[in-house]
Amino acid sequence: MASTIRVRATSSGETTEVQALIQHPMDSGFVKDAKGDLIPPHFIQELTFEYDGKAVFVADWGPAVSKDPYVKFAFKGGKKGDDLKISWVDNKGQSDTTTAKIQ
Amino acid sequence: MTIVHTGLPATRRLILQGAVSVALVGLGNVPFGLAPALAAANDKYPEDAFKQKSDADAIKSLYGKTAEPSDKVKLDAPEIAENGAVVPISVSSSLPDVTSISILVADNPNALAASYKIPAGTLPSVGNRLKMAKTTNVIAIVEAGGKLYSATKEVKVTVGGCGG
Numbered sequence: 095m096a097s098t099i100r101v102r103a104t105s106s107g108e109t110t111e112v113q114a115l116i117q118h119p120m121d122s123g124f125v126k127d128a129k130g131d132l133i134p135p136h137f138i139q140e141l142t143f144e145y146d147g148k149a150v151f152v153a154d155w156g157p158a159v160s161k162d163p164y165v166k167f168a169f170k171g172g173k174k175g176d177d178l179k180i181s182w183v184d185n186k187g188q189s190d191t192t193t194a195k196i197q
Numbered sequence: 198m199t200i201v202h203t204g205l206p207a208t209r210r211l212i213l214q215g216a217v218s219v220a221l222v223g224l225g226n227v228p229f230g231l232a233p234a235l236a237a238a239n240d241k242y243p244e245d246a247f248k249q250k251s252d253a254d255a256i257k258s259l260y261g262k263t264a265e266p267s268d269k270v271k272l273d274a275p276e277i278a279e280n281g282a283v284v285p286i287s288v289s290s291s292l293p294d295v296t297s298i299s300i301l302v303a304d305n306p307n308a309l310a311a312s313y314k315i316p317a318g319t320l321p322s323v324g325n326r327l328k329m330a331k332t333t334n335v336i337a338i339v340e341a342g343g344k345l346y347s348a349t350k351e352v353k354v355t356v357g358g359c360g361g
Contacts, residue, residue: 109320122306122328124306139242140242148316149314149316150316150318150319151313151314151315151316151319152313152314152316153311153312153313153314153325154242154243154247154311154312154313154314155310155311156247156307156309156310156311157307157328158302158305158307158309158310158311158327158328158329159310159311159325159326159327159328160282160283160284160325160326160327160328161282161283163325163326164324164325164326165323165324165325166287166323166324166325167313167319167320167322167323167324168319168320168322169318169319169320170318170319170320171318
């Protein structure tokens with residue numbers, strides 16, 4: 095299965111800018127389906143970015159984060175060609191992990 | 198088990214060493230048991246904070262203190278969001294020693310939307326997209342040097358993001 099995580103990490107020499115787009119329904123638990131039944135909450139709770147064995151960014155998310163979430167941040171360091179590891183876990187215990195090369 | 202091929206004496210020594218180090222780790226943990234447990238709790242997903250209805254309660258649950266408004270917290274959000282399901286919001290700060298950034302939407306069913314940990318070496322700036330139920334205040338909280346700073350901006354929502 096293709097990864098749910100798409101990442102672009104670009105090094106400018108001093109800093110590495112990271113943009114990530116994840117495919118996930120991010121159901122809030124407040125929305126009803128066509129039959130009028132509530133769709134149960136289903137959202138990513140934790141998203142972690144690791145570089146060189148260290149967490150460089152950790153997101154704790156609630157259901158108010160938009161569907162197919164997007165996040166952008168930057169950290170000091172990070173060399174072109176190095177790996178950035180990204181993983182998420184949702185409230186149902188599902189998870190995904192991927193590794194991206196810094197460009 | 199591949200250990201069998203390494204020969205009996207070596208295997209025995211390994212097992213003994215293993216047993217000794219397990220015992221040491223076990224003993225070492227008893228007196229300091231509390232400290233690692235607390236540290237782990239801080240890294241855990243803040244479930245209670247996300248369940249709070251009001252922004253004040255969520256901030257209290259997440260940080261245990263209140264925030265003071267600061268012009269060093271920059272909150273970028275649109276004046277008018279045509280689609281409440283996808284509101285681009287970014288927060289940055291010129292404060293030193295930023296350790297976390299949180300974003301709250303005051304009148305959402307649960308105010309806390311996202312909380313980001315900023316380890317040393319990561320820039321105090323984050324962009325994301327949030328859902329907003331209706332026109333309300335977006336609050337950015339920046340934790341820097343153990344203190345909380347905030348910025349607030351009202352975003353008008355023409356179509357809510359919570360179905361309905």
